[in-house]
Amino acid sequence: MGRLNKKxxxxxxxxxxLFISYLSFFDNTDSNMKESISMAGMVIxxxxxxxxxxxxxxxxxxxxxxxxxxxxxxxxKIFIEEAMVYNLLEEGKQYAVxxxxxxxxxxxxxVYQLEQISNQEDYQLVGNGRIK
Numbered sequence: 001m002g003r004l005n006k007k008x009x010x011x012x013x014x015x016x017x018l019f020i021s022y023l024s025f026f027d028n029t030d031s032n033m034k035e036s037i038s039m040a041g042m043v044i045x046x047x048x049x050x051x052x053x054x055x056x057x058x059x060x061x062x063x064x065x066x067x068x069x070x071x072x073x074x075x076x077k078i079f080i081e082e083a084m085v086y087n088l089l090e091e092g093k094q095y096a097v098x099x100x101x102x103x104x105x106x107x108x109x110x111v112y113q114l115e116q117i118s119n120q121e122d123y124q125l126v127g128n129g130r131i132k
Contacts, residue, residue, distance in 0.1 A: 035101040035110050037076065041066035042097040044089055045075070059086040060111075066094055077108040085117065095119055 042063045049059045060079045068074070078099050080086045089095070096119075099112035 035112075036099070037112060038096075038098040039065045039067075040096050041094045042076070043094050044091050047086070047089060047091055049086070057083070059083065061086075061089060062108075063097075075108065076112060077105060078112045078114050080114045085114070089117075093119065 043066045044061050044063045046062050047059075048062070049057065051057050058079065059081075060077055062075055062077050064073045064075050076099075078097065079102075080089075095117050097114070098116040099114050101110035102113050103111055105111040
C-alpha cells in the first residue's frame with residue numbers, strides 16, 4: 001500500500017507541475033501580453049486631450065520613430081498621466097521615449113502609457129536642485 005501512495009503522490013505532483021507550466025507559458029492571451037517600446041527619437045506629430053468634467057482627463061500624443069525608414073514608420077499613441085509633462089511637450093519636436101502597452105486601439109493597435117521621456121535636443125540638467 002505504501003508504494004502505491006508514493007506513486008500516486010509523484011504522479012499528482014508531476015501533473016500539477018505540468019498544469020502550472022501550461023498556465024505560465026502556453027495560456028498567454030493577447031489581453032495579458034504587454035509590449036514595451038523605446039525610441040531615441042520620437043517625433044510628436046500631434047497632442048490631444050479629452051476632458052469629462054468632474055470625471056477624468058485623458059492626454060495623449062501621437063508620433064513616430066524618426067530613425068525608421070519612411071516606408072516602415074509606424075505611428076504610436078501614448079497616453080500621459082501627468083498634465084505637467086503633457087504641457088511641456090511640443091508638436092514637431094523629438095524626444096527619447098519609453099512606454100508600455102496597456103490596451104489595444106482600433107486605429108493604432110497597441111496604445112501605450114508613458115514611462116519616461118526626455119528632450120534630446122535641448123540642454124538637460126541632472127540632479128536635485130537646492131531651494132532656499
